[in-house]
Every structure is written in structure tokens, then in C-alpha cells.
Amino acid sequence: MTRIAIIGAGMAGLTAARHLLDAGAEVTVFDKSRGVGGRLATRRSDVGAFDHGAPLVQGDGAGFAEAMDGLASAERHGDGWRGLPGMSGLLKPWLAGAIHVPGCRIVRIEKRVLVDETDARHGPFDAVIVAVPAPQALDLTGQDALAQVVMDPVWTVLAAWDGAGAEDPDPVAPLDKILLQRGPGFRWIAHARAEWSRANLERTKADIAAELLTSLVRALGQVEAPIHLDAHRWRYARVARPLGAPFLDCGDGVLAGGDWALGPDAGHAFASGRAMAREIASRTLSAADQVG
Ligand SMILES: Cc1cc2nc3c(=O)[nH]c(=O)nc-3n(C[C@H](O)[C@H](O)[C@H](O)COP(=O)(O)OP(=O)(O)OC[C@H]3O[C@@H](n4cnc5c(N)ncnc54)[C@H](O)[C@@H]3O)c2cc1C
Numbered sequence: 399m400t401r402i403a404i405i406g407a408g409m410a411g412l413t414a415a416r417h418l419l420d421a422g423a424e425v426t427v428f429d430k431s432r433g434v435g436g437r438l439a440t441r442r443s444d445v446g447a448f449d450h451g452a453p454l455v456q457g458d459g460a461g462f463a464e465a466m467d468g469l470a471s472a473e474r475h476g477d478g479w480r481g482l483p484g485m486s487g488l489l490k491p492w493l494a495g496a497i498h499v500p501g502c503r504i505v506r507i508e509k510r511v512l513v514d515e516t517d518a519r520h521g522p523f524d525a526v527i528v529a530v531p532a533p534q535a536l537d538l539t540g541q542d543a544l545a546q547v548v549m550d551p552v553w554t555v556l557a558a559w560d561g562a563g564a565e566d567p568d569p570v571a572p573l574d575k576i577l578l579q580r581g582p583g584f585r586w587i588a589h590a591r592a593e594w595s596r597a598n599l600e601r602t603k604a605d606i607a608a609e610l611l612t613s614l615v616r617a618l619g620q621v622e623a624p625i626h627l628d629a630h631r632w633r634y635a636r637v638a639r640p641l642g643a644p645f646l647d648c649g650d651g652v653l654a655g656g657d658w659a660l661g662p663d664a665g666h667a668f669a670s671g672r673a674m675a676r677e678i679a680s681r682t683l684s685a686a687d688q689v690g
Contacts, residue, residue: 399424400682403512403523405504405538408436409455409489409664410656411529413465413671414678416492421679425496428512428520430503433486434493437632438664440484445558445626446583449485451635453577453587454478457665461672480580507538510651525651525678529671531634532641532658539648543641547658550592551599552635555610558585558626563618570613585626588614592636603629637662644673653677 400423404411407429415425429436439451455466456478466472466479471487473480481488499520506513507528511521528535532547562584567576572594579585590598590610598606607629614620637658645655655670657663 400525401426401521401523402525402527402678402682403428403510403521404527404529405429405512406436406527406529406656407431407434407489407493407498407500408529408656409438409667410671410674411436411527412489412492413668414527414529414655414675415496417672417675418679418683419495421675421683423679423683426499426520426523427493427496428499428502428504428514430501432500434498434500435481435486435489437635438481438485438488440481440486441556441628441630443556443558443626443628446579446581446585447484448556448579448585448587448628449480450554450556450587450630451632452485452664454480454485455488455664457663457668459665459669462665462668465668504538507652523651524682525653527671527674527678528648528652528654529656529667529674531656533634535646535654535656535658539646539652539654541646541648541654543646544654546639547637547641548639549634549658550636550638551595552592552632553590553595553598553606553610554630554632555588555590555607555614556585556626556628556630557588557611557614557624558583559618559620559622559624560584561622563620567617567619570617573610573613573617576614576617586614586618588617592638595632595635599631599633603631606631637666640666644670645677647677651681
């Protein structure tokens with residue numbers, strides 16, 4: 399059986415995994431995180447969950463709407479879809495049948511063998527898909543073309559209050575977006591502007607949480623202290639300048655892709671993942687098993 403390794407359990411990696419599993423390959427998915435979803439993320443807390451990454455997934459590329467509508471873990475919301483019960487649950491069904499290796503950071507690829515940070519070796523595989531943000535893919539593959547991709551950072555503040563604030567708050571600088579978490583309670587997620595996030599990238603979480611809270615409090619008109627406050631740094635949040643091709647062929651059976659190949663939305667990651675699966679299937683699987 400053809401053995402494929404996928405590094406990264408986000409939209410791109412799991413799209414590729416699902417297509418290759420359906421085509422009959424043995425698929426092993428490695429991710430440095432314990433969960434799945436990548437930037438489709440949900441953080442649990444004493445006051446409830448926060449979808450602190452993408453609030454929904456959007457895309458108008460071929461097959462994306464059908465794929466989302468086919469997921470029992472997806473619900474339509476406005477011009478996109480969100481995960482059930484949270485964003486990190488959206489893509490879990492696509493892992494069915496794969497070998498999942500969570501909490502495993504890959505640091506090197508040597509002739510289709512993956513080496514993790516404990517120096518353990520995995521493989522060799524027939525092909526490898528690198529589905530991680532472009533700067534991390536550059537570290538793993540050494541492909542100079544990845545250096546031209548630009549990904550903007552985003553600092554995110556997560557806060558909760560006992561009582562409601564303004565219903566439809568306007569963001570106060572440096573905030574760009576303020577979102578009320580669905581479900582009971584008053585949990586808010588606010589994303590800072592990219593340029594502010596870049597200028598403040600290396601500050602501590604506590605410091606950022608305190609500073610962004612002042613803008614959030616003004617926007618919401620809150621007078622009480624929050625019952626929960628946290629911050630999250632997305633070092634590579636949104637693609638500002640994509641590669642302009644669905645994936646990069648790194649040679650020796652290694653392909654690299656992700657949203658950064660095509661654009662800023664999860665639908666771009668889907669298109670990249672599907673293109674990589676098709677390419678690998680055409681090289682390694684029998685004609686009968688080609689990815690549709
Ligand atoms: C704040 C924010 C708001 C957003 N808003 C929207 C929106 O409104 N609409 C929309 O469509 N999109 C939105 N997005 C973008 C969307 O989340 C991404 O386009 C999409 O999730 C990218 O998927 P991906 O698979 O390419 O990468 P990722 O989701 O980043 O997945 C990469 C995975 O690789 C893993 N990884 C990295 N390095 C290694 C390693 N060395 N070894 C093992 N594992 C590794 C990571 O842990 C991660 O799970 C938003 C993103 C953010 C952060």
C-alpha cells in the first residue's frame with residue numbers, strides 16, 4: 399500500500415489526507431499540537447470555549463462548498479461555515495482512517511524520512527506533504543521560493559464578563575475585529591490589526607492582553623473587570639502575499655502547500671491540499687485509485 403506522510407493537521411493537510419485516504423493510500427498525519435485544525439482553533443477555559451483563530455471558513459474554489467456541506471461537523475454561517483461544537487471540531491471527521499501522530503514536531507525531512515524533535519525517525523514514506531505555514535515550510539524544505547510569501551501576524555485577546563456589553567461594537571484601534579463567542583455567556587474575541595501585531599509581536603502575552611483589553615472595554619462600554627482574560631499570538635495568521643501556485647514541488651517526493659500558496663482564506667488551503675493530493679495520487683497510486 400502507498401504510504402503518505404502529512405505534516406500539519408490544518409485545512410490543507412486534512413484535505414489532502416481525506417482525498418488520499420479515499421483513494422486507498424495509508425496516510426499518517428503528524429502535528430506538533432495535541433489537537434487538529436491548526437488555525438481553526440478552539441481554546442477551552444473555566445468560563446467556556448473561545449474560537450480564537452478563524453471564526454469561520456470561507457472559499458469559492460472548486461469543490462469547497464460541497465466539501466463543507468458534506469461535513470456533519472459544519473454549519474453554514476453567513477458567507478462561510480463554522481465548526482461544531484467549535485472551530486477545532488470542523489475537520490475532525492476527515493481524520494477517520496488516518497494514523498494520527500499528535501504532539502510531534504517534525505524538524506527535518508531526510509529522503510522521505512521524518513525526524514522529530516526527540517530525534518525519532520518516521521518512515522520512509524512514498525511521498526511527503528508539508529502543510530504548515532510558509533516560514534515553517536521554509537525551515538523544513540529549504541526552498542528559497544517560500545521566502546517571497548508574506549504572512550501577517552495577529553494578536554488576539556480573549557475576555558469574558560458576567561454581563562452583556564454593547565451588542566454590535568465597533569472596533570477601537572488597534573482592534574480590527576470584535577466577535578461575540580456563540581453559546582451562553584459573554585465571551586469576546588478581538589483581533590488586533592496586522593501592522594500593530596507585527597510591531598508588538600515579541601511582547602509578553604500578559605502585557606498584550608492588558609493593552610488590548612483597554613480598547614475592548616471602550617468598544618463594549620464595559621465598566622466591570624473581566625472574569626477571564628488571555629491573549630494568543632498568531633505569528634502566521636493571514637496570507638498577505640501568496641506564492642501564486644497551488645503547491646511547491648520540493649523534489650524527492652516532497653510537496654509543500656497551505657493557504658499561503660494561493661491566498662488568505664481557508665478555502666485557499668483546501669484548494670492547495672486537494673491539488674497536492676491529486677499530484678501525489680497521479681504519481682503513486684494506481685489509475686483505479688486516482689483522486690477525483
Ligand atoms: C485570527 C485569524 C482569523 C482568520 N479568519 C479567517 C476567516 O474569517 N475566513 C477564512 O476563510 N480564513 C480565516 N483565517 C485563515 C484560516 O484559518 C487559514 O487560511 C487556514 O486555517 C490555513 O490552513 P492551513 O492548513 O494552510 O494551515 P494551518 O491551519 O496553520 O495548519 C498547519 C498545521 O501545521 C502544524 N505544524 C506547523 N509546523 C509543524 C511541524 N514542524 N511539525 C508538525 N506540525 C507542524 C501546526 O500545528 C498546524 O496545526 C483566519 C486565521 C486567523 C489566525
